[in-house]
Amino acid sequence: MPALRSEDSASRLTMDDETTMSSRVYFFVVLVLLAGSSVPGQEPIKLSEPKIGKIACLTPVTAPSARCIAIGETAGWLAFGRDKAFADAHVSLFKLDAKGNPAAHSIPLKLPRPAGLVKLANYPLALAFHPKLPVLYVWQDIAQQYTNPEQPQPPDLKNFDHLHIYSLAKEPPELLASLCRGPDYLYGMLGGSLLADAAGANLYVPNMKDPKNAGSLRFGRFHLDEAGLPKLDAKDAALPLPARIKRLAELNAAKPLLPHQMTLLDYVTLFPLSPAGSGMGFFEAAPNVVIAGGHTGLISWRPDDKRVTLSGLAFRNHGHQLVGVHPQLPAVYAALFNTDLLTRAEQVEGYLTLVPRTYKLPEANFLSQPAVIEKGKRLAIGGRYRIYVLNLDDKGQCLPEVAQVPLMNPSVQALAYSQRFDRLYVSIEVSK
Amino acid sequence: MKRTIWIGGVMLAWLASAGSLKARTITLTADDCDQAAVISSENPRLSWSGYMPAPGIYSTYTQMNLYGHHAILVRFPLDKIPKDQRITKAEWTIPTSYVAGKAQFNVHRLLAEWGTGVCHQYRQTFPKKLEWTTAGAKGVASDRANQVSAVFRYDKAGTQTVDVTQDIELWYTGAVPNRGWILSLEPDTAIYLSSPYPGGADWKLQITFEPK
Numbered sequence: 001m002p003a004l005r006s007e008d009s010a011s012r013l014t015m016d017d018e019t020t021m022s023s024r025v026y027f028f029v030v031l032v033l034l035a036g037s038s039v040p041g042q043e044p045i046k047l048s049e050p051k052i053g054k055i056a057c058l059t060p061v062t063a064p065s066a067r068c069i070a071i072g073e074t075a076g077w078l079a080f081g082r083d084k085a086f087a088d089a090h091v092s093l094f095k096l097d098a099k100g101n102p103a104a105h106s107i108p109l110k111l112p113r114p115a116g117l118v119k120l121a122n123y124p125l126a127l128a129f130h131p132k133l134p135v136l137y138v139w140q141d142i143a144q145q146y147t148n149p150e151q152p153q154p155p156d157l158k159n160f161d162h163l164h165i166y167s168l169a170k171e172p173p174e175l176l177a178s179l180c181r182g183p184d185y186l187y188g189m190l191g192g193s194l195l196a197d198a199a200g201a202n203l204y205v206p207n208m209k210d211p212k213n214a215g216s217l218r219f220g221r222f223h224l225d226e227a228g229l230p231k232l233d234a235k236d237a238a239l240p241l242p243a244r245i246k247r248l249a250e251l252n253a254a255k256p257l258l259p260h261q262m263t264l265l266d267y268v269t270l271f272p273l274s275p276a277g278s279g280m281g282f283f284e285a286a287p288n289v290v291i292a293g294g295h296t297g298l299i300s301w302r303p304d305d306k307r308v309t310l311s312g313l314a315f316r317n318h319g320h321q322l323v324g325v326h327p328q329l330p331a332v333y334a335a336l337f338n339t340d341l342l343t344r345a346e347q348v349e350g351y352l353t354l355v356p357r358t359y360k361l362p363e364a365n366f367l368s369q370p371a372v373i374e375k376g377k378r379l380a381i382g383g384r385y386r387i388y389v390l391n392l393d394d395k396g397q398c399l400p401e402v403a404q405v406p407l408m409n410p411s412v413q414a415l416a417y418s419q420r421f422d423r424l425y426v427s428i429e430v431s432k
Numbered sequence: 433m434k435r436t437i438w439i440g441g442v443m444l445a446w447l448a449s450a451g452s453l454k455a456r457t458i459t460l461t462a463d464d465c466d467q468a469a470v471i472s473s474e475n476p477r478l479s480w481s482g483y484m485p486a487p488g489i490y491s492t493y494t495q496m497n498l499y500g501h502h503a504i505l506v507r508f509p510l511d512k513i514p515k516d517q518r519i520t521k522a523e524w525t526i527p528t529s530y531v532a533g534k535a536q537f538n539v540h541r542l543l544a545e546w547g548t549g550v551c552h553q554y555r556q557t558f559p560k561k562l563e564w565t566t567a568g569a570k571g572v573a574s575d576r577a578n579q580v581s582a583v584f585r586y587d588k589a590g591t592q593t594v595d596v597t598q599d600i601e602l603w604y605t606g607a608v609p610n611r612g613w614i615l616s617l618e619p620d621t622a623i624y625l626s627s628p629y630p631g632g633a634d635w636k637l638q639i640t641f642e643p644k
Binding site: 043264265266268269270296297306307308309310311312313314315316330346348349351352353354355356 | 463465466467468469474475477478479480483485486488489490491492493494547548549550551557558627629
């Protein structure tokens with residue numbers, strides 16, 4: 001590691017002689033002697049200029065203006081969420097064959113919005129598949145600026161549903177439920193993520209707020225039933241599926257439906273107001289424990305732990321943290337959106353630990369969440385017209401050598417790795 | 433001609449002062465630590481237990497509010513000191529922002545290896561869970577050295593400096609492995625200081641050395 005730091009400045013390494021320096025010339029000589037000195041830890045560690053490389057498992061998929069992605073390994077689906085400027089579809093669904101090859105044609109989904117908001121673009125921010133069922137969750141947002149305090153809003157904003165739940169059991173997909181509206185939800189956000197946990201027991205949702213304080217953010221989770229829908233109370237839970245779907249719609253219309261559990265409020269250290277919202281990338285660190293990207297760093301949420309419900313590990317650089325996790329090691333990677341900074345932290349069973357380390361890849365623009373590929377040896381991150389590939393050592397630390405793979409996509413934001421298929425799916429603008 | 437004289441003068445000045453170049457001082461800060469944690473008996477699994485902005489919430493952001501049940505674990509790598517040097521002086525400075533009455537940090541060398549997942553209960557939890565001999569790294573002569581290396585004494589908020597030359601020399605020479613220090617508070621005391629992450633702490637470890 002010291003070799004990586006050697007090109008950094010000597011600014012923190014002070015050098016004092018025991019005697020007074022006699023002249024400016026002497027001082028100059030001292031500075032020259034110090035020029036190659038090493039450096040501090042949390043100063044970003046500079047990585048080398050990327051060389052052109054290859055990714056053996058790369059699977060480009062033509063999905064113009066894609067901004068988010070989800071892989072449904074069990075159900076055999078790949079979904080891309082499109083930028084708000086893309087008019088043809090909000091979401092494109094590709095069926096995957098047994099080897100993970102995407103179908104040539106996609107199924108488009110248009111996300112609903114209230115009639116009073118037709119002049120405002122709605123756009124998907126996050127997608128997630130149920131781990132066992134052919135169910136797709138979509139989190140959408142609307143291009144209405146969010147401010148603190150909130151400005152007057154279009155009346156129909158209170159009827160804008162952020163969460164849509166689709167059944168993919170038949171074609172065309174069926175919209176089962178639209179939920180998450182009202183004053184507890186942020187709007188106009190640029191980030192946010194969804195996660196259905198491995199057991200299919202919970203759906204984690206982003207971009208919530210304290211309805212009494214527009215600057216205090218939070219996220220939450222719905223407990224899911226056996227159909228992948230938010231659980232109803234005991235009496236309604238016994239209803240057959242069509243009746244439960246109807247009941248969800250009634251409850252949603254009557255009163256804002258809130259997740260069963262929500263994070264505690266802390267608008268200073270963990271959840272300051274951010275245009276990227278809250279819950280910028282979830283991963284399940286242990287049963288009933290998730291780690292999310294937050295504006296100031298990483299946030300661990302243990303909803304059922306009364307003593308340590310939330311804990312954060314702050315990074316030096318704040319903003320839209322796109323989070324990826326190493327499948328074998330305790331390493332967590334956070335790419336700071338639209339910067340050249342990547343921070344590596346550690347967690348075990350959801351407990352954030354030790355010291356975060358930040359790497360700098362000069363002149364890079366990290367745009368996607370990091371994806372660990374090739375049996376944990378490399379880290380892929382989308383950029384402008386390229387994918388950056390960082391090499392990892394056996395502890396998951398970044399090695400100095402970096403590769404880049406050119407790609408026909410000006411903004412590689414939709415990139416995800418499937419362990420089952422050993423494929424790195426990425427959207428491109430035109431077919432090869 | 434003038435240029436030759438000027439360059440010669442520079443070289444002479446440099447050579448004449450060569451003796452004074454021998455001794456150097458480097459300053460390490462919290463940013464240089466490769467391992468750090470704040471452990472607490474109240475949260476036996478947390479690595480960062482130093483700041484609770486509200487009940488149930490912990491953060492490393494901005495500050496650390498430390499009480500008798502807390503301890504700071506910290507390790508400064510010494511790889512910035514060139515080989516074949518003699519440590520002549522090492523001083524560690526820690527500023528505080530609040531002190532309840534009179535309080536002190538007792539500094540001990542850590543003897544047990546610690547790392548990922550370190551907390552009150554465990555000295556590491558990955559790749560496997562290893563417990564401290566006594567929870568909180570309190571095992572004398574097993575988790576931590578018996579001897580106190582230094583004591584930071586505060587009777588008000590401010591900066592204190594202690595001499596840690598002996599420990600740095602032990603680590604640098606390889607006489608004992610550098611496993612860092614543990615700073616523990618006396619019971620019923622409180623010290624507030626800025627958090628090392630995301631980079632606010634003004635800890636300074638100044639090490640002076642010269643060629644052997």
